Amino acid sequence: MSDRSRRHARSVVALATIPAMFALSACGDTSSDDASTIVRTTTNVAGAGVVGIERDTAGLCALPQPVDSVGQQGDTRLVVGSGRATTVPADPQRVVVLTMTALDASCAVGTWERVVGAPTAPLAPTAPPSGLLRPDYLGTGIAEIAGVGPEGSPDVDAIRALAPDVIIGGDALAPAVTAQLDGIAPTVLTRASSSWLERSTLAAAAMGRRDAATRATEQYRARAETVGREQNSRITEASLVRFGADGAQLLGDDSFAGQVLAQAGVRRPGPQLGETRALPQDDLSDAEGDLIYVMFDGQAGLERGTEVMDSDAWKDLGAATDSRVFSVDDTVWSGEGLVAAGAILTDVSNTLNGYV
Template sequence: MPVRESASTRITFASTTAPPRRLRTWGAVLAATAVLPAGLLAGCGKGTDDAMSSIVRTTTNIAGAGVVGLERDTRTACPLPSAPDATSGTITVTHAAGTSEVPADPKRVVVLSTAALDAVCALGLWERVVGAATVSGPTAQPSYLGTGISEVPGVGMVGSPDPAKVAELKPDLILGAASDRGMYDALKGIAPTVLTGSDNGWQAEFTGYGAALDRKTAAVKALEDYRTAARDTGNAVAASLSQASVLRFDPKAIQVQGNNSFAGLVLADAGVQRPQSQRGDSFDVAGLDAEADRNKIEGDIIYLMFDGKDGQKNAESLMHGDDWKSLSAVSDRREFVVEDSIWHGSGVTAARALLDDLRKSLNAYVTD
């Protein structure tokens, strides 16, 4: 098993007192329970009552928004190795760049996309990764995958890997994204290469990587387990009672994450409702000056992610303004910053991490 790090810089505690000032969807439920003694409220039954009796407060915030996931334990992000479907010879894999004969149960894998790396982790094969394209940020790979993966040798940045560095590692399989098609001829000259696209959704993309790794059966099982976890999470937090707005700030605009986004798809699997304006595809909002634009980002709870430092700078400048503070979710203290690499990611490992965030935040509110 990999050596992992466990961050514990956020302090949380359960509370059954001082409910939010108002919640549009939760309002009637809170009004009915606010007058009950704390002990009686905590002793209620399952489902919604459990969710109500474990409201989480956080002491860490950015521009007034609580931060979710700082205490994430990544030691078990990647499970034990899964079993291959075949143990010898080659298998034929059809993918975004054509058809490839790849080795059964590959032993030396180079990974060129975060979605592929997430898949290798989810299938328990991260220790077979001999090289990986890196991402910008404080770590070479998204931190939710754990410190072991961050120490894998780099082969250039995601989107622009160096074929010479890939060749030096003598892989027997290369996994990449459909966007790497321009390098396909160079890559397949080094080792069998599989490029997987996301046009059919992140679960189909994960299944494609599972096939390339000779783990179709394990990939199906991983998705089944994820779907069960999503339903269980939704039931545990009474997901259908809240409408969650999901926003990603880039340096110049606000990207409203619709039902076709990774976060939107995972929230739907958990049964979380979305505001009416966010039930279609993702779209951009230039600012908050117009009431119509503010209405598009309103929700019972707002989740925020930042596209790098410039995205965070843009977010903070808007979040300190009166237009942002006029949003009911903000005045209710129900705005939470989440990790961009998870909520704007792809893969089973990211999806499970998002569900963990959901458990800790959907019924939460921020305190100073």
């Protein structure tokens, strides 16, 4: 096992604030929802119990998977993404990824140790001082991969210095940047308009692991069904609210978190069916649900969210009155990828029938 593998196998602390206790039930029978019977160490933000503060990443990423045999043409293969046909090494050894979705995919299919460069991201406002510029849910080993700038604005010189044999990005890159990347190594672009599962699978295919992605997807879907059945998810309406600097959004069916909840059979409040939209500042009623999951987009989102959640209008919501508001990790619930989706399922298992 390499040094990075050993570091990756450690548990990481995703969030760290002031410890508190809240109630949690894993039972799908609502008749047993008794806050006094559930014990879990957590934290609290404006009355919301913080979820996933000690997410265990031991053994999280898949072990190395066999390279795809289908589609090989000697030492290369043809990968089609975002209208571009790109010839890439059949089994890339040095990979640069420019999106968090592709980084997540490298973990899901066991190629993360071949990733030599990856994007950086702002730290979550509740991250510990020792936090690194990567989503904590992927583990400390992945956090130590060399940075190549933020998503959408890669450092071309840094990428060139890493001498990759394949680059995986998204079609939101400026054409001039894509042309520069093409001059460094074969570059595969995922399409923003495709589903997150399609983007994950294409990223895996560019690493020679489409079959592994297919297996991981099947395992994820099976787990989503299991979580839904065990939690009796269809009896619960879960609201999704994401706070930003200027207000809040109600995350709809088009959001990553909304799609994962749907795959687990969790119902959504009527006002949150359809596309993501703004939550009116003068009427919080559309945020109501049997329980509410809240996310904070950076420090400004945390400050805005705390202000709203401390208001009388928020406290009058039934979920707040019943102590059924949970703060979840924005880098997971607003992320993308099979590993992030699995982390959401874990959070749902631990909270869907719980109390703060």
